[in-house]
Amino acid sequence: MIDHLIIKTKKEVFSQREGIFTTPLMGEGYDFAQLREYDYHEDAKRIDWLISAKMQKPYVRVYQQERARNIVLVFLRSGSLFFGSKRLKVQTLIEAFLLVALSAMRTKERVVGIDGKAVPMESLGQIEGFAKAMEQDLIGTSLDTEVQKIFYQIPEPSLIIFLGDFLDKIDLRLFATKHDVACFVARDSIERAKMDEYAQLVDCESLRQKSARLSGKSLQKYHSNIQRALDQNYATFAKSGIDWVELWDDDNIFVKLQQFFMGR
Numbered sequence: 554m555i556d557h558l559i560i561k562t563k564k565e566v567f568s569q570r571e572g573i574f575t576t577p578l579m580g581e582g583y584d585f586a587q588l589r590e591y592d593y594h595e596d597a598k599r600i601d602w603l604i605s606a607k608m609q610k611p612y613v614r615v616y617q618q619e620r621a622r623n624i625v626l627v628f629l630r631s632g633s634l635f636f637g638s639k640r641l642k643v644q645t646l647i648e649a650f651l652l653v654a655l656s657a658m659r660t661k662e663r664v665v666g667i668d669g670k671a672v673p674m675e676s677l678g679q680i681e682g683f684a685k686a687m688e689q690d691l692i693g694t695s696l697d698t699e700v701q702k703i704f705y706q707i708p709e710p711s712l713i714i715f716l717g718d719f720l721d722k723i724d725l726r727l728f729a730t731k732h733d734v735a736c737f738v739a740r741d742s743i744e745r746a747k748m749d750e751y752a753q754l755v756d757c758e759s760l761r762q763k764s765a766r767l768s769g770k771s772l773q774k775y776h777s778n779i780q781r782a783l784d785q786n787y788a789t790f791a792k793s794g795i796d797w798v799e800l801w802d803d804d805n806i807f808v809k810l811q812q813f814f815m816g817r
Contacts, residue, residue, distance in 0.1 A: 554644060555685050562651035565807045572656025573810040588612050623709050624657050625732075626650055628668040628687050629717030631696040634739065638746070639802040642739035643691060646716040647684050648806050649737050653714060654680045671706045696721045704728055719797075720782045729793040735813075736790065736797040744779050746772060 566572045591600055591611035599613040628650070634643040650666070654674050657664045664674035666683040674680050696717070704727050707713065713728055716737045728734045747769070790797055798813045800806055 554640075555647060555688060558644065558648050558651060559681055559684065562648060562655055562807075566652060566655040566659060572659050573652050573807065574656050574660055574814050588614060623663050623665070623707075623711035624653065625665045625667060625671075625707055625711045625713045626653060627700070627703060627713060627715045628666070629696055629700075629715055629719075629723070630668065630691065630694055631717060631721070632692050632694045633696075633718055633720055635691040637741050637802055638743040639741070641688075642718055642741055642802070643688050645739045645800050645802055645804075645806070646737060647687050649800055649810060650687065650716060651680065651684055652807055652810055654683075665707075667703055667706065696723070698723050700725065701727050704731075707732065719786045720779065722782075722785060724789070725795055726789070726793045729795050734793075734795045736786075736795060738783070738797055738799045740799050740801045742802055744776060 588601070588604060589612065591597075591605075591613050600611050601614050604614075605611045628646070634641065634646065636642055637644070654664050654666070655677075658674070658677070658680070664680075666672045666674055666680075668683070668686060672679065672683055674683065698721055700715075700723060710732055712733045712735070714735050714737060715725065716739075717723075718739045719736065725734055725736075787797065789795075796813075798809065800809060
């Protein structure tokens with residue numbers, strides 16, 4: 554499945570005119586800094602002839618090289634991601650991770666993945682290896698909500714993207730004081746489903762199993778509990794200026810992320 558996602562996301566990113574970043578980002582371009590008089594030792598190609606005509610003497614435009622933006626992708630590991638009706642939530646997040654990392658590589662951004670420790674993404678092989686590791690050893694794990702320790706692994710101001718289901722309370726306010734922060738929230742179709750059938754449910758953290766009838770009432774309670782947990786985090790995000798986007802298992806993730814990053 555992961556190999557299929559890798560092939561799919563490569564095709565989406567590299568066959569399009571743009572990746573998911575639909576606006577010019579800082580990379581190999583240059584920012585205008587100032588005008589100054591031309592020195593005869595310089596290359597005459599740098600002369601701005603329009604300004605020179607107005608000033609009645611030769612002037613050149615001086616540019617400064619733009620700095621590549623730092624993009625940090627933080628995977629919030631939890632057994633609850635090993636759940637899905639159409640596909641696993643973790644696979645939705647892996648697709649989103651690949652789209653961001655590959656698009657950033659295409660625009661010469663600096664990309665780092667964090668899954669416990671920071672891993673620079675300097676090649677396709679590193680991106681693919683990180684994506685494959687995201688699905689491993691999830692069952693039986695609980696979210697480490699003490700994410701503040703990650704803050705000290707990111708010295709430079711960055712765009713930090715947290716990937717998870719955010720069903721546990723998590724405090725990201727510290728990151729928002731220094732960085733641009735966004736959250737990718739994995740959702741599953743069953744969280745908005747209407748059905749009346751039996752299903753075998755598994756708690757992917759404790760591994761306890763239970764057979765349950767997905768009636769309208771039980772589903773309504775399930776939906777309410779899910780939304781209540783999410784709304785608690787969303788309220789905190791909104792106060793801290795943290796953006797988030799819900800990624801459903803049946804979404805076109807490429808288009809959804811293009812729309813999310815438009816203008817950023």
